[in-house]
Every structure is written in structure tokens, then in C-alpha cells.
Amino acid sequence: MDELLQEFLNETAENLETADNELVKFERDPDDMEALATIFRLVHTVKGSCGFIGLPRLERVAHAAETLLGKVRDGEIVVDAAIVTATLDAIDRVRSITAGLAQTETEPEGDDTALIERLEGLAAEDRAAQDDKAGNGSAACAPPEPASTDPSEDQDPPALGRSGAAQTIRVSVDLLEELMTSVSELVLTRNQLMQERRREDAADLALPIDRLSAQIGRLQESVMRTRMQPISGAWNILPRMVRTLAVDLGKRIDLVMEGGDTELDRQMLELIKDPLAHMVRNSADHGLEAPAERAAAGKRETGTISLSATQEGGHITITLADDGRGINTHRLREKAVASGVMTAAEAKAAGEPQLCRLIFHPGMSTAEAVTNVSGRGVGMDVVRANVEKIGGAIEVDSTPGQGTRFKLRIPLTLAIMPALIVGVGEARFAVPQIAVAELVRTGEGSEHRIEHVAGAPVLRLRGRLLPLASLSTALYGDAAEDAEIPPTAADHVLVIRSAGLHFGIIVDRIYDTEELVVKPVSRTLSDLPLYSGNAILGDGNVIMILDMNGIAADLADVAGEDPANDDKAAAPEDGRDAMLVFRAGRDVQPFAVPLSLVTRIEDLDAAAVERAGGGYVVQLRERLVPLVGMDEAWSPAETGRQIALVFSDLHDTVALAVDEVVDIVDAAVSLEISSSDPARLGTAIIAGKATDLIDVAYLLRRRSDREGDMLYSARPTPGSIKADILVVDDSPFFRNMLKPLLDSAGYTVTTAAGVDEALAMRESGKRVDLILSDIEMPGKSGLDFARAVRGGGAWAKVPMVALSSLAGEDDMDAGIAAGFDRYVAKFDRERLLTLLATSLKDRAA
Numbered sequence: 001m002d003e004l005l006q007e008f009l010n011e012t013a014e015n016l017e018t019a020d021n022e023l024v025k026f027e028r029d030p031d032d033m034e035a036l037a038t039i040f041r042l043v044h045t046v047k048g049s050c051g052f053i054g055l056p057r058l059e060r061v062a063h064a065a066e067t068l069l070g071k072v073r074d075g076e077i078v079v080d081a082a083i084v085t086a087t088l089d090a091i092d093r094v095r096s097i098t099a100g101l102a103q104t105e106t107e108p109e110g111d112d113t114a115l116i117e118r119l120e121g122l123a124a125e126d127r128a129a130q131d132d133k134a135g136n137g138s139a140a141c142a143p144p145e146p147a148s149t150d151p152s153e154d155q156d157p158p159a160l161g162r163s164g165a166a167q168t169i170r171v172s173v174d175l176l177e178e179l180m181t182s183v184s185e186l187v188l189t190r191n192q193l194m195q196e197r198r199r200e201d202a203a204d205l206a207l208p209i210d211r212l213s214a215q216i217g218r219l220q221e222s223v224m225r226t227r228m229q230p231i232s233g234a235w236n237i238l239p240r241m242v243r244t245l246a247v248d249l250g251k252r253i254d255l256v257m258e259g260g261d262t263e264l265d266r267q268m269l270e271l272i273k274d275p276l277a278h279m280v281r282n283s284a285d286h287g288l289e290a291p292a293e294r295a296a297a298g299k300r301e302t303g304t305i306s307l308s309a310t311q312e313g314g315h316i317t318i319t320l321a322d323d324g325r326g327i328n329t330h331r332l333r334e335k336a337v338a339s340g341v342m343t344a345a346e347a348k349a350a351g352e353p354q355l356c357r358l359i360f361h362p363g364m365s366t367a368e369a370v371t372n373v374s375g376r377g378v379g380m381d382v383v384r385a386n387v388e389k390i391g392g393a394i395e396v397d398s399t400p401g402q403g404t405r406f407k408l409r410i411p412l413t414l415a416i417m418p419a420l421i422v423g424v425g426e427a428r429f430a431v432p433q434i435a436v437a438e439l440v441r442t443g444e445g446s447e448h449r450i451e452h453v454a455g456a457p458v459l460r461l462r463g464r465l466l467p468l469a470s471l472s473t474a475l476y477g478d479a480a481e482d483a484e485i486p487p488t489a490a491d492h493v494l495v496i497r498s499a500g501l502h503f504g505i506i507v508d509r510i511y512d513t514e515e516l517v518v519k520p521v522s523r524t525l526s527d528l529p530l531y532s533g534n535a536i537l538g539d540g541n542v543i544m545i546l547d548m549n550g551i552a553a554d555l556a557d558v559a560g561e562d563p564a565n566d567d568k569a570a571a572p573e574d575g576r577d578a579m580l581v582f583r584a585g586r587d588v589q590p591f592a593v594p595l596s597l598v599t600r601i602e603d604l605d606a607a608a609v610e611r612a613g614g615g616y617v618v619q620l621r622e623r624l625v626p627l628v629g630m631d632e633a634w635s636p637a638e639t640g641r642q643i644a645l646v647f648s649d650l651h652d653t654v655a656l657a658v659d660e661v662v663d664i665v666d667a668a669v670s671l672e673i674s675s676s677d678p679a680r681l682g683t684a685i686i687a688g689k690a691t692d693l694i695d696v697a698y699l700l701r702r703r704s705d706r707e708g709d710m711l712y713s714a715r716p717t718p719g720s721i722k723a724d725i726l727v728v729d730d731s732p733f734f735r736n737m738l739k740p741l742l743d744s745a746g747y748t749v750t751t752a753a754g755v756d757e758a759l760a761m762r763e764s765g766k767r768v769d770l771i772l773s774d775i776e777m778p779g780k781s782g783l784d785f786a787r788a789v790r791g792g793g794a795w796a797k798v799p800m801v802a803l804s805s806l807a808g809e810d811d812m813d814a815g816i817a818a819g820f821d822r823y824v825a826k827f828d829r830e831r832l833l834t835l836l837a838t839s840l841k842d843r844a845a
Contacts, residue, residue, distance in 0.1 A: 008049050015042040016095050017236040024239040027084045040069045057107045058097050064119035065090040071123050086118050183223045184517040190216045195539045231309045232260030234273045245284040252302040259309035264316050265413035271390050275383040279320050287324035315434045321405040327398040329355040352756050353779040356396050360384040388549040417516050423509035424472045435548040440493045459504045468504040474551050496548050577731050581662040585630040592691045602644045609636040627655045647696050654699050723769035723840050728752045730777040755780035762795050771800045783818040790819035799839040
């Protein structure tokens with residue numbers, strides 16, 4: 001192809017993309033003269049180049065569009081939807097003609113008479129006629145101010161001189177790919193030299209190898225930058241597409257884009273264009289309501305689709321959100337049962353997050369009818385497949401009546417990948433660092449321990465239970481040599497976030513982190529979902545790169561359920577709580593406490609118990625912690641081991657001495673008998689036995705004076721203000737415990753088992769005077785709930801008190817930032833009643 005023609009085609013393609021976006025922006029804001037000047041200049045440039053090269057058909061179309069834009073620029077006509085649509089059609093025609101030019105190097109045949117006549121007709125309309133249209137309400141926009149240039153002259157806005165222009169050249173993509181391949185091989189060679197240096201301890205080679213490594217690193221970074229492009233390159237088609245959708249669907253839509261200058265590899269850019277476009281179409285069609293429906297719901301008639309991108313380490317996070325109706329999980333539940341994806345029992349027990357993730361399953365569209373936009377049941381499953389194919393992950397979160405948010409995490413590049421090298425048996429595997437949230441040690445001396453809930457291993461991590469699975473089981477199944485090794489013997493757990501799931505993977509060893517040159521999986525292994533590629537390590541050995549999305553799906557098949565389901569991790573069964581059952585002191589019957597309140601379980605040497613301040617203490621994490629028993633007569637054994645349950649809140653930590661931890665069981669706890677003992681909440685039936693529930697708040701507050709009298713009172717004082725209180729907590733036990741407590745204090749109490757149920761009450765018109773909400777809940781957390789309440793609606797001004805088993809400074813700050821007014825530990829009954837009374841008095845005042 002002629003070099004001049006190729007240059008014209010490249011420049012025109014860039015100009016057309018810019019013109020598309022600037023024109024849509026100008027339609028929204030007719031006072032944006034800078035946008036108008038940019039559009040006019042780009043079209044004028046295309047027309048001028050056509051005349052120089054000798055492209056008459058293209059020149060005629062561009063000239064007609066330029067004439068129309070010139071009239072708008074000079075203030076002779078008022079821009080409206082018809083003018084914008086005609087100009088966009090002209091840009092499309094120019095794009096079509098240039099596409100034919102690129103293939104044949106000659107202008108394709110075609111008749112542009114109708115388009116040119118439409119453009120000329122719009123340009124010929126006089127100002128008086130347009131003003132009359134505007135007065136009748138048919139004009140879409142107000143007239144812009146006249147341009148600052150002389151309207152009698154047809155001239156471009158002043159161009160930037162060469163001294164201020166960026167000095168750039170066009171480089172073939174094939175050449176960049178070749179450079180990237182060469183650099184990848186250099187990185188591989190560097191890794192091998194570094195490995196050899198460590199093995200041989202060659203001191204005389206240390207300096208040159210370090211210098212070589214540094215230079216290769218700089219070269220790699222430079223070549224990577226040549227491949228990097230702003231992500232806005234994948235967004236350029238969206239404003240035009242959203243405008244067209246709004247017209248076709250009869251909706252009003254604002255598209256807000258942030259972080260468009262965030263850069264990623266051009267290969268990744270091309271791969272995410274189609275998924276993003278499909279998701280935006282879904283938001284416009286499924287998500288946003290029609291203006292009348294939005295007005296009836298108390299929303300702005302214009303819906304908003306927001307798109308943002310940020311770089312976080314070696315990956316890009318793209319967030320796509322809308323303020324529409326949210327995902328219809330009821331419809332998804334019905335379709336899941338009808339299509340056999342779930343049984344009726346599974347669908348009934350599924351939480352909102354699990355139901356939302358069903359949209360990624362083939363054929364699970366929620367559309368009532370097939371349209372030219374969506375509803376064919378083919379879409380989000382393909383989006384997820386394409387995202388996971390490039391090593392990324394996609395998550396979804398939805399609030400009924402408030403909207404839906406998708407979050408995509410994708411690597412910056414596919415060519416070179418930072419990875420964590422792990423060991424299973426004698427084999428080594430690479431785990432992409434983008435999937436690893438953190439690495440946790442669970443061995444001797446670690447604060448993290450592996451526990452069991454309903455017979456399944458779980459990891460307690462900062463107050464949350466994560467399901468665990470062995471990598472050896474995932475890779476080898478029943479053939480794993482260590483399949484019968486109990487999970488508690490593991491020392492290393494990778495906390496994985498993948499495909500919206502959060503779980504732990506047990507590995508035998510952690511070797512190192514290394515930058516890998518990724519090679520595609522051979523055709524023989526391409527059907528295995530466990531591997532995403534392979535690479536050569538610095539020691540020359542080949543290593544398989546694990547696909548954590550495939551691992552998660554495979555573990556679900558092995559276990560017969562989703563091992564990473566956050567709902568099941570937090571609440572093992574619907575309507576049940578994880579309870580730790582233990583024996584202590586002279587009592588024959590067992591005791592129990594919600595597992596979520598136990599900070600950790602300590603196995604102490606009896607000799608470590610010391611006497612201080614009239615009581616017993618132990619040193620835990622370089623801190624003196626009071627050690628108490630279930631009754632005042634308790635005293636520690638002089639020899640042997642002492643098991644202690646540790647409880648903590650913001651101010652206090654206490655260890656409760658127990659004789660034996662019996663089990664952790666799932667139970668629907670209901671207090672059958674109340675207790676006059678302030679250390680006990682009452683008696684319930686757990687695992688078929690009468691079991692006393694202990695009051696953790698009492699243990700934390702219990703202090704003795706010199707006479708040994710208790711300085712803590714567990715008896716509540718009735719509230720002086722009558723009020724309707726909404727309690728939101730996923731735990732039936734805490735709902736059952738709080739309701740009678742608040743009833744006895746004189747309040748009217750309504751309970752909700754989760755955020756969605758509470759928000760449904762708001763939408764139904766439920767009136768409340770104060771909201772008491774748990775923070776740690778499956779799916780949408782209390783923080784999400786607070787943000788939704790404060791975001792607008794009937795409860796926006798209602799006082800909110802955060803209720804949590806976590807009460808550290810960071811937790812309190814997060815709660816206040818989300819919209820809570822006050823924060824209290826969920827087991828501190830006395831402080832809870834005080835805060836409720838204070839909050840209601842403040843509101844009344």
C-alpha cells in the first residue's frame with residue numbers, strides 16, 4: 001500500500017474515534033465550544049486530505065458534514081438531535097469508505113446522495129425556523145455562543161506548532177511483538193543466570209549479573225511501555241453506543257467514565273473491548289428503568305452508568321455500575337430450578353450473592369423477552385469466559401432498587417507474569433499473583449488456626465471463616481499421596497480471590513516469587529481447566545501455571561458444592577449459627593458460645609499461669625491477659641496443659657479457662673430458659689443436650705474489688721423513649737437474644753435476616769426510629785447496608801448503630817465512614833442499651 005495512503009488511513013481512524021465521542025459530549029453540552037472546535041477541525045482535516053490524495057467520494061461526504069458543523073459553529077443554526085444523528089451517520093459513512101480503501105486501495109462504489117442531501121438540508125435551515133422549533137420543544141439543546149473566529153471566514157482553529165507537538169513515530173505492531181518476544185527470552189536467560197549464581201555462589205560474576213539484570217529490567221519496562229495504551233481506547237465506542245441505546249430503548253442515560261488514562265497492554269485492550277461493550281448494553285437494557293418507572297420509584301428520570309479504571313500493582317481493576325433496578329434474583333432462582341442448574345432446596349437455601357453469580361451461567365438471562373439488545377440467554381457467560389481466559393476475574397454485587405456493580409480484575413499483560421511458586425509433594429506449580437490476596441501461616445506460634453465447622457476445614461481470618469481445600473486434592477483427587485493428611489497439619493494457606501469467590505488453598509511449601517515468560521498450554525492439555533499456561537524457571541525446569549478460576553470450579557465438583565461460597569462460609573446452614581461447645585469447672589452440662597465471638601483458642605502450659613492483682617493472668621502476644629474461670633472458686637492446675645478461649649473487644653481482652661473443647665456445631669439456637677446468673681444468658685438445646693450460653697460481655701467487664709464484689713450489672717434499664725427499632729443480623733441466635741432484651745427495655749422490635757430483607761422493608765414503606773445492624777454478614781455487609789441507607793430514601797436520616805463482634809479502631813472508623821452514627825460490640829448488652837437511649841434522645845432533641 002502507498003505509504004501516504006496508509007498514513008491517511010491511520011490518522012483518519014484516530015480522528016473518527018475522537019469525533020464520535022466529542023460529538024456526543026457536545027450534544028449534552030452545547031456550550032462546550034472546545035468540543036465543537038475539535039469536531040470541526042477533525043472533519044475539515046479529513047476533507048482536506050481527501051482532496052490532496054484524490055478521493056472524491058470521501059471528499060463530498062466530509063464536505064457536507066463540515067458545512068453543517070460550520071453553521072453550528074458560527075451560531076447560524078441550533079444543534080439538535082437530528083443534526084447530531086446526521087453527523088454521526090456521516091462519520092460512519094467515512095469509516096465505511098476508508099475500510100474499503102484499506103482493503104483495495106481504491107474508493108469503493110456507493111451512492112451517498114441521500115446522506116449528503118440530508119446534511120445539506122439541515123445546514124440550509126434558517127435560524128428563525130429553528131428558533132420556532134425550539135419554542136415548540138422539539139430542539140434538544142440550546143443554541144451555542146458564536147465561535148470566536150471570524151464567521152465570514154472558513155478557517156481551522158489555530159493548530160499547535162511543531163515545537164509544542166509530541167515527537168512520535170508509528171511503529172508496526174508486528175515489530176513490537178518481535179521486540180516483546182526477544183525481551184521475554186532475555187528475561188528467561190536472566191532468571192537462569194540468577195539461579196546459577198545462587199547455586200554456584202560465583203562471587204566474581206555477581207556484579208556483572210546484577211548489572212545485566214538491571215539493564216534487562218529497564219529494557220523490559222521500556223518495551224512494555226511501547227505496548228501500553230490508555231484504557232480509554234476500549235471505551236471510545238461506548239458514548240456513541242449508549243446514545244444509540246438510549247434512543248432505541250426510550251430511556252435517558254448518562255455515561256460517566258473515570259480513569260481513562262489508566263494504561264494496559266494493547267493485547268489486553270483488544271480482548272476486553274467486546275466484554276465491556278456487552279456489559280454496558282446489559283446495564284442500559286436490563287439495569288436502568290424507563291423514565292416513568294424511575295420517577296415512580298423516587299429516582300432521577302435519567303439513569304447513570306459509571307465506568308472507572310484503576311491500576312493496583314500488576315493488574316487493572318475496572319468497575320462498571322448502574323443505579324437501576326438491580327438483578328432480579330427471584331427470576332434467577334426460578335430459572336435455575338427450571339433449567340436444572342439448582343434443585344429446589346438448593347435454590348431456596350441460596351443467598352443473594354450466590355444467586356447473582358448465576359447470571360454467569362449459560363442461558364441464565366433475566367430478560368422477559370428477546371430484543372435486538374439482549375435476552376437471548378447468551379452473554380454474561382461469554383463475558384466471564386473471555387475475562388477468565390486472560391487470567392482475570394469478574395465479580396458482581398447487586399442491591400434491589402439501587403443498582404448493580406461489576407468488578408473486573410485483569411492483568412496488565414499476558415506476556416510476562418509475576419507468580420508465586422508453590423510446592424505440592426515434589427512438584428512445583430506457579431500461582432498468578434493477581435489471584436493471591438495474601439499468604440497465611442497456620443503452624444505453631446501463628447495467630448491463624450484451622451478449625452472445623454460441620455466437619456469441613458475452615459480458616460478463621462480476622463473474624464471471618466474461609467472455606468479451605470487442599471491443592472493436592474484439586475490436582476490429584478483421590479490419588480494424592482497426602483490425601484489423608486488432616487488439614488490442620490498444613491502450614492501454608494493461600495487466600496485466593498477469584499471469580500467473585502474467596503477461599504483458602506492449602507499447599508505444602510512456598511518457594512519464591514518469579515517473573516515468568518508465559519507459554520500457551522499444549523493442545524494435549526488445553527481441555528484441562530486447571531492450567532492457564534506453562535513457563536521455564538530459572539533452573540531450566542518447566543512449570544505449569546495454575547488457573548485459579550478453574551481450580552475453584554473443580555473444587556466445587558469434588559466437594560459437591562461451592563467451596564468458596566461466602567454465604568456458606570459465614571453461615572453454614574440457613575437459620576443456624578456455628579457454636580463452640582466446651583466443658584468447664586464442676587458443671588456437668590456443657591457450655592457454648594458463638595464461634596464468631598472467639599478471637600482464638602490457646603493451648604497453654606499450666607506453668608505459664610501467674611498470680612497478679614488478686615487474680616490470675618497469662619502472657620499472650622507480649623501482653624498480660626486476665627485468666628478467669630466459669631465460677632469464682634476456679635483455680636488453675638499446677639501442672640499439665642490449660643485450654644483457654646480468648647475474647648476481645650476494643651478495650652479489653654480476657655481468657656476463659658476451660659477443661660475441654662467438645663466440638664464446633666451448627667445449631668439453631670433458641671434460649672429455652674433464662675438465667676439469673678449474670679455470666680450466663682440462658683439455656684438452649686444444642687446437639688441434643690441442654691447447654692448454657694455464656695455472656696461474653698460479662699467476662700470482659702468482670703472486675704473484683706478488694707471484697708470480691710462484682711462491679712458489673714447485666715440487668716438492663718428500660719428505655720424512657722418509645723421507639724420502633726429494626727435489628728438486622730444474619731445470625732438467628734443474636735436476633736433471638738436481642739429481641740427480648742430490647743422488648744424488655746420498652747422498644748418495639750422488628751428483625752431482618754440480611755441487607756436485602758431490610759431494604760425490601762424500606763421499599764414497602766416500613767417506618768423505623770433507629771436501625772441496629774450487624775457488620776459481618778454474608779453477601780452484602782453492614783457497611784454496604786449503611787451506604788445504601790445513607791444514599792437516599794425514607795431512612796436516610798434514621799440513626800444507625802453498628803453491631804459487631806469486631807470492635808477495633810479500624811472497624812469503628814470504617815463503620816462511621818459508611819454512615820453509622822455509633823458502634824458497639826454485639827455482646828455488650830449494657831453499653832448497647834445505653835447507646836440506643838442516647839441515640840434516640842439525640843434524635844428527639
